[in-house]
Amino acid sequence: MRITDFRPRQSKEAAEVAADAFADDPLWTYTVPDAGRRRLPHLIMLRTGLRILRPPQAARVALHDGRVIGLATWTTAGSEDPYDPFAPTRRVDPRATRATRSLVRRAASDWPRLSALYATLAQSYPNDPGWFLGTLVVRPERQGTGVGSALLRDGLAQADAAGQPVSLQTSTTENVEFYRRHGFEVTRTFAELYPGSPPLWNMRRPASAQVTRDAPSAPRGATPS
Template sequence: MRITDFRPRQSKEAARLVAAATTDDPLTIYMVPDAKRRALPTLIHFREALRLITPAQAARVAVQDGRIIGLCHWVNVMKNETHEPIDPRLAHVTGRLERRIGDAWAHLVAVHTALRPVFEGETGWILSALAVHPDHQGVDIDGALLRDGLAEADLDGQPVSLLATAPEEIGFCRQHGFEITETIDELLPGAPPIWKMRRPAVRAGHLPTAPRGATPS
């Protein structure tokens, strides 16, 4: 397994991986309760977002035997100035998604609207996606991808923020220096709890990080 830079031509394969990895995520289930349609928003959004990746974003992939088995996607708020969860260039896909999601569309929009202010006032990097293919979970590929990105943030001396959407993610993130800064018990009626977590800026060399391309043990 090696970790390498993402290429826009890999957007379709990477989007399929993110959709497969997040289908059992509590927030994803809440956003799209219908299991048959659950993967569509993630699949369509990430396929276009990764294809249109900007200098204010970064993405790295874990590759094994020529296949993407993991993805880590970041947004730099300092470069973006404000966190914009939906790139304006993606507006053309919303009509297609609305038609395929049907009556779940209004609820999906409401959730994204409620999430919009969560990162207001943040600086540095936001981890927008960390996904490992279901067939390759449990061997620290997610940890290798996260350490790879944190090493880059350390070089810039920038903090990193993320949302944990399942309780088991909290311990994993704490192992990498994150702490809970806010617990959102009910984003909307019936929504599962989510936890905003932050890792302060660390100067390179002050915390151990895996070298780029390292294979997890």
């Protein structure tokens, strides 16, 4: 396994990794109950977001045999909301507008809950100074083998070098513990992100935080390379 800069030609493959990784996520499962339709938002919105990615957005991929097995996206400056297709770096790009229109049309009856998810994600966005980890996903069959930790450490090392704190949002208690081991603390809990939905946690890691001794210093389990 190696971690390298994301290339726009990897957008489709990386979005597919996210769609697969979030297949069982509680918030996505609640928002799009039909498992067969749950991939669509990632394949449209994340794929487009990756294709038009530009600073202050950045992305890194974990590759194995040339295949994308993990993705991390970061907002590396300011507090631009990475979920907002009309955020300053994307506002002028008609592909973001087209993607949103396409999702509204194709999501059909899923759209009311999807729009509630996107709207409340935007409202709950931490807006903290420093970097923001927008996406961290690993191909399901590679999860638990150290790929996510390696991608996270890769970005955190760069944030530390830049003297930047990092914030994120996450939707499972398992992930909260995972991020705690990498130096993050919960800053806000949304018991339900939008009416009836599962919870969401905002987390933050100060600049150059020490990780706990439990954080793996090298990938554990099956060797991811």
